[in-house]
Amino acid sequence: MAPPVKRQTRKGKHPMSEQKIIEIEVLRYKPESDQAPHSEVYKVPFTDDMSVLQGVQYIKDNFDGSLTFRWSCRMAICGSCGMMINGIPKLSCESFLRDYYPNRITIEALANFPIEKDLVVDLSGFIEKLEAIQPYIIPKEPRTLEQGEYIQTPEQFSQYIQFTSCINCTLCYAACPQVGLNPDFIGPAAMALLHRYNMDSRDGGQAQRMELVASEEGVYNCSAVGYCSEVCPKHVDPGNAVNVNKINAAKDYFLRFLSPKGGAQ
Amino acid sequence: MSKRRPYVRPMGGWWKKNPFYVEYMVHESTALFVAAYAITLLVGLVRLGQGEAAWNGWLEAMKSPLSIVAHLAFLVAIAYHAFTWFKLFPLTMPPIIVNGKKLEPEVVVGSGWTAAVLAALALLGIVWRIAA
Amino acid sequence: MEIYKADVVIVGGGGAGLRAAIAVAESDPSLKIALVSKVYPMRSHTVAAEGGAAGVKRPDDSFDYHFHDTVGGGDWLCEQDVVEYFVKQAPVELTQLEHWGCPWSRTADGHVNVRPFGGMKIQRTWFAADKSGFHILHTLFQTSIKYPSIKRFDEYFVVDLLEDEGRCQGVVAIEMATGEFTMIEGKSVILATGGAGRVFRESTLGGIVTGDGMALAFRHGVALRDMEFVQYHPTCMPITGLLFTEACRGEGGYLVNKDGYRYLQDYGLGPLQDKPKNKYMELGPRDRLSQAFWYEQQKGRTIEHPVMGSVVHLDLRHLGEAYLRERLPLIYEMAETFMGIDPAKEPIPVRAGVHYTMGGVRVAGNCESSLPGLFAIGECASVGIHGANRLGSNSLTELLVFGKVAGDEAVKKAQSLPPGNSATLLKQAQAAEQRVLALKTKTGGTERVATIRKEMVKSMEDGCGIFRVAETMQANCDKLAELRERFKNINLDDKTSVWNTDWLSAIELDYQLDVAQAMAHSAINRTESRGAHQRLDGPDGAYKVRDDVNFLKHSDAFYVPGSAPRITYGDVKITKSPPEVRVYGAAGEKADQERKASHV
Ligand SMILES: Cc1cc2nc3c(=O)[nH]c(=O)nc-3n(C[C@H](O)[C@H](O)[C@H](O)COP(=O)(O)OP(=O)(O)OC[C@H]3O[C@@H](n4cnc5c(N)ncnc54)[C@H](O)[C@@H]3O)c2cc1C
Ligand code: SF4
Ligand code: FES
Numbered sequence: 001m002a003p004p005v006k007r008q009t010r011k012g013k014h015p016m017s018e019q020k021i022i023e024i025e026v027l028r029y030k031p032e033s034d035q036a037p038h039s040e041v042y043k044v045p046f047t048d049d050m051s052v053l054q055g056v057q058y059i060k061d062n063f064d065g066s067l068t069f070r071w072s073c074r075m076a077i078c079g080s081c082g083m084m085i086n087g088i089p090k091l092s093c094e095s096f097l098r099d100y101y102p103n104r105i106t107i108e109a110l111a112n113f114p115i116e117k118d119l120v121v122d123l124s125g126f127i128e129k130l131e132a133i134q135p136y137i138i139p140k141e142p143r144t145l146e147q148g149e150y151i152q153t154p155e156q157f158s159q160y161i162q163f164t165s166c167i168n169c170t171l172c173y174a175a176c177p178q179v180g181l182n183p184d185f186i187g188p189a190a191m192a193l194l195h196r197y198n199m200d201s202r203d204g205g206q207a208q209r210m211e212l213v214a215s216e217e218g219v220y221n222c223s224a225v226g227y228c229s230e231v232c233p234k235h236v237d238p239g240n241a242v243n244v245n246k247i248n249a250a251k252d253y254f255l256r257f258l259s260p261k262g263g264a265q
Numbered sequence: 266m267s268k269r270r271p272y273v274r275p276m277g278g279w280w281k282k283n284p285f286y287v288e289y290m291v292h293e294s295t296a297l298f299v300a301a302y303a304i305t306l307l308v309g310l311v312r313l314g315q316g317e318a319a320w321n322g323w324l325e326a327m328k329s330p331l332s333i334v335a336h337l338a339f340l341v342a343i344a345y346h347a348f349t350w351f352k353l354f355p356l357t358m359p360p361i362i363v364n365g366k367k368l369e370p371e372v373v374v375g376s377g378w379t380a381a382v383l384a385a386l387a388l389l390g391i392v393w394r395i396a397a
Numbered sequence: 398m399e400i401y402k403a404d405v406v407i408v409g410g411g412g413a414g415l416r417a418a419i420a421v422a423e424s425d426p427s428l429k430i431a432l433v434s435k436v437y438p439m440r441s442h443t444v445a446a447e448g449g450a451a452g453v454k455r456p457d458d459s460f461d462y463h464f465h466d467t468v469g470g471g472d473w474l475c476e477q478d479v480v481e482y483f484v485k486q487a488p489v490e491l492t493q494l495e496h497w498g499c500p501w502s503r504t505a506d507g508h509v510n511v512r513p514f515g516g517m518k519i520q521r522t523w524f525a526a527d528k529s530g531f532h533i534l535h536t537l538f539q540t541s542i543k544y545p546s547i548k549r550f551d552e553y554f555v556v557d558l559l560e561d562e563g564r565c566q567g568v569v570a571i572e573m574a575t576g577e578f579t580m581i582e583g584k585s586v587i588l589a590t591g592g593a594g595r596v597f598r599e600s601t602l603g604g605i606v607t608g609d610g611m612a613l614a615f616r617h618g619v620a621l622r623d624m625e626f627v628q629y630h631p632t633c634m635p636i637t638g639l640l641f642t643e644a645c646r647g648e649g650g651y652l653v654n655k656d657g658y659r660y661l662q663d664y665g666l667g668p669l670q671d672k673p674k675n676k677y678m679e680l681g682p683r684d685r686l687s688q689a690f691w692y693e694q695q696k697g698r699t700i701e702h703p704v705m706g707s708v709v710h711l712d713l714r715h716l717g718e719a720y721l722r723e724r725l726p727l728i729y730e731m732a733e734t735f736m737g738i739d740p741a742k743e744p745i746p747v748r749a750g751v752h753y754t755m756g757g758v759r760v761a762g763n764c765e766s767s768l769p770g771l772f773a774i775g776e777c778a779s780v781g782i783h784g785a786n787r788l789g790s791n792s793l794t795e796l797l798v799f800g801k802v803a804g805d806e807a808v809k810k811a812q813s814l815p816p817g818n819s820a821t822l823l824k825q826a827q828a829a830e831q832r833v834l835a836l837k838t839k840t841g842g843t844e845r846v847a848t849i850r851k852e853m854v855k856s857m858e859d860g861c862g863i864f865r866v867a868e869t870m871q872a873n874c875d876k877l878a879e880l881r882e883r884f885k886n887i888n889l890d891d892k893t894s895v896w897n898t899d900w901l902s903a904i905e906l907d908y909q910l911d912v913a914q915a916m917a918h919s920a921i922n923r924t925e926s927r928g929a930h931q932r933l934d935g936p937d938g939a940y941k942v943r944d945d946v947n948f949l950k951h952s953d954a955f956y957v958p959g960s961a962p963r964i965t966y967g968d969v970k971i972t973k974s975p976p977e978v979r980v981y982g983a984a985g986e987k988a989d990q991e992r993k994a995s996h997v
Pocket of ligand 3: 091094
């Protein structure tokens with residue numbers, strides 16, 4: 001019987017049954033008493049099936065109930081539990097302590113966001129960006145419920161489906177230096193969502209969304225670092241959405257000269 | 266009154282924090298070599314317009330050890346630039362969908378390389394024939 | 398204290414809450430809606446639903462079939478008039494979701510596709526790969542952004558309901574980022590706070606599924622109905638409890654024991670089928686499958702693992718990698734990342750885990766509770782469609798159908814009522830604030846949140862398991878009473894205001910203890926076996942069987958401050974399906990035919 005351990009890291013016979021101790025260094029910040037964040041180290045007993053999130057929960061349950069972080073689903077779908085783990089943005093529920101042992105592991109709140117407390121960051125800016133891109137179907141051809149569903153061929157479906165997979169975990173924002181340098185930049189995930197609706201055969205809102213794409217907060221903030229797509233846990237490739245929209249925005253700009261009605265149709 | 270006091274971490278030296286960023290910075294800086302080489306060629310063109318003596322002078326300058334070292338540096342930097350530029354292909358291009366499946370990034374990068382190598386060979390062939 | 402005056406307050410930003418908010422915004426754009434949620438809406442646990450949502454779609458299907466599957470699946474404890482409405486509205490709502498952009502999986506000709514699901518006679522489960530809940534939730538959240546009348550209170554934690562002039566008039570909430578209190582007034586209040594499965598140990602549920610709304614209504618005198626019915630899902634990941642969707646079996650997966658034998662054929666679900674066949678074998682209902690797991694364990698035919706405990710195998714190998722990646726991509730990834738298993742090459746070890754709360758806040762077909770102005774929808778509610786055992790994929794549809802109903806009803810209410818008396822409400826809100834603050838600021842306690850929680854979930858698992866006997870159920874009731882006492886002596890590590898999750902989880906634990914007690918006492922009082930409530934005891938094993946004479950009844954648990962809940966019983970609405978023997982497999986097909994014959 002195969003023990004539930006990732007192939008590459010399987011060690012020993014029953015790796016799940018041995019308890020080991022790993023050091024977890026957490027960047028802590030208590031706004032009501034600290035001037036700036038500082039690190040604290042905890043020694044956490046773990047088994048090979050334990051995620052980094054479970055490690056952090058262990059600290060909260062057993063050492064210090066004031067340790068603060070977001071989590072819910074434990075299965076990499078709710079997007080709550082992003083953290084910088086050894087400097088890399090990751091979902092802590094699908095990162096495993098065994099992959100870092102025997103080294104110390106460092107955990108910090110997601111980069112490029114203000115820290116509210118410990119591992120919790122301020123997401124209000126991100127949410128405003130999501131709201132700004134008109135993330136809903138603006139029907140190309142309105143249809144009543146009696147007429148049933150829209151028909152969508154496999155080709156039409158494949159145009160946008162990849163960009164629907166975003167779980168809003170904001171790892172890509174933590175990966176993007178341009179977001180850090182200019183917090184107003186609309187950023188990868190929001191742009192991927194915008195692109196998702198633009199590419200949907202049911203939608204006719206591309207022209208309405210174009211203003212934002214080409215605006216000062218828009219795609220031209222991107223210098224094609226590409227790390228956003230690298231860290232995305234859901235293979236959304238948000239960097240691609242941003243860069244394809246650079247092309248779209250440029251096309252739209254030139255088409256505006258040629259046709260009095262404007263481009264992007 | 267709210268007790269919130271969000272802490273904003275400084276961005277200074279951000280590019281040193283992750284090997285991925287370092288690679289990005291190196292990629293960006295190799296663009297300078299591309300520019301330098303372009304300027305070198307441009308100077309050659311201007312020299313050509315100024316008459317045979319000027320052109321020959323430029324050719325001589327190109328043969329100097331300093332120039333050869335510089336060109337070797339150009340070669341390495343531009344090769345690296347090209348390599349990382351091709352790597353960015355899948356990021357910057359609209360996805361190519363064949364039979365409802367997105368083309369794998371390796372395939373995209375690979376076709377980019379193939380096209381580049383073919384173009385280079387063709388150019389070399391033409392130059393060869395002219396020279397012969 | 399901050400004050401916000403809304404017309405309709407919705408607590409919960411999951412599928413149910415969002416659908417209700419959109420319904421209100423569409424039917425009367427002049428009404429102010431407050432949508433309150435303790436997590437950003439797209440983090441709600443609807444996001445985790447994998448398999449899909451049921452609604453008649455194919456020409457060979459009918460509302461009647463869906464009705465009978467649901468009522469039979471619920472072991473005749475469903476409100477049949479409500480089920481009739483539900484099955485008719487289901488396809489309408491699922492189509493509406495398609496118009497809003499939900500990327501339902503399609504057939505080659507571009508129509509929405511449907512897949513088979515446990516206990517359903519015909520394929521009628523609409524799915525978006527194996528991320529159906531994720532896509533439903535994100536579609537609803539994104540669509541809700543279109544409506545300016547929806548004001549969201551994201552990361553606001555509701556701690557009490559406001560009640561004046563005999564009706565519910567708003568809520569009190571903590572703004573998590575500051576730790577400060579806000580009073581949100583409303584003429585109708587809709588609870589959409591999700592299930593309560595986190596009172597158990599091994600479950601498929603997210604950390605936020607703590608039964609808050611149930612406890613809130615309960616404490617205001619509203620009954621919690623049918624709380625003894627807790628669904629165990631037969632295919633969960635050992636230890637974490639993460640779910641391998643029923644769609645694994647709908648797509649053709651097998652369940653085998655340590656001898657590689659498809660054991661379900663021994664439990665009235667046979668004969669053996671090669672291809673997935675509706676209501677046979679692996680596509681039987683969940684209660685039966687989880688019970689079969691338990692029997693296999695008793696017979697020593699499960700696989701014993703030193704850490705994972707007893708498991709059986711979910712075998713998907715014969716489906717091949719390409720098909721699995723297309724139809725079950727999330728499952729594939731989960732098996733790889735969490736277990737290091739390639740499901741195309743190895744079977745996946747699974748066991749039964751807690752999954753769904755059939756019971757909840759008792760509401761009528763219009764979703765209103767016994768407290769006027771207070772509505773409940775989604776998993777926190779008991780509107781009566783699940784009975785003693787929910788059929789997989791009925792609940793996502795429920796969110797939509799009854800989200801819409803509650804939204805429309807809440808509009809009627811809000812339009813017809815005068816504004817409340819703000820001064821009285823504020824006084825109430827301030828009292829609630831003092832009470833909740835005291836939990837944080839008090840000193841000298843010795844109990845930790847984590848300790849009490851750990852003991853609670855262990856006790857619930859032992860006392861409210863797949864099979865139940867009076868002795869352990871009593872022990873569970875006693876343990877919960879003890880924990881209730883000990884909770885008074887709690888001490889928090891964190892006494893600050895900003896983002897105090899230590900405090901919030903103590904409030905959640907308080908809710909959970911109430912809900913757990915309602916479950917435990919409803920369970921011990923039902924001396925029969927029905928659906929998910931299976932007993933092994935009674936004089937001569939009398940409780941092992943269904944008892945329609947005494948227990949074709951809903952249980953109602955009422956809150957009694959400082960003591961165990963009071964349990965009473967209410968009638969079940971039967972319209973066209975009188976109770977029958979509940980059979981699946983070949984026996985089920987025979988019964989179906991007999992029913993048809995007798996109807997002609
Ligand atoms: C793993 C899994 C798979 C499933 N698969 C299927 C399936 O395939 N088909 C199917 O039909 N069903 C499925 N279900 C069941 C179904 O997903 C749930 O019943 C349903 O999503 C519940 O939705 P809801 O809107 O009632 O609650 P949730 O989505 O849980 O939302 C609850 C909301 O209430 C809020 N809330 C709670 N307490 C408070 C408070 N105190 N203050 C403020 N806000 C609060 C939360 O923030 C959240 O927004 C599945 C369930 C699980 C766990
Ligand atoms: S695009 Fe990827 S990394 Fe960015 S928020 Fe979405 S899922 Fe997360
Ligand atoms: S806890 Fe939901 S993504 Fe990690």
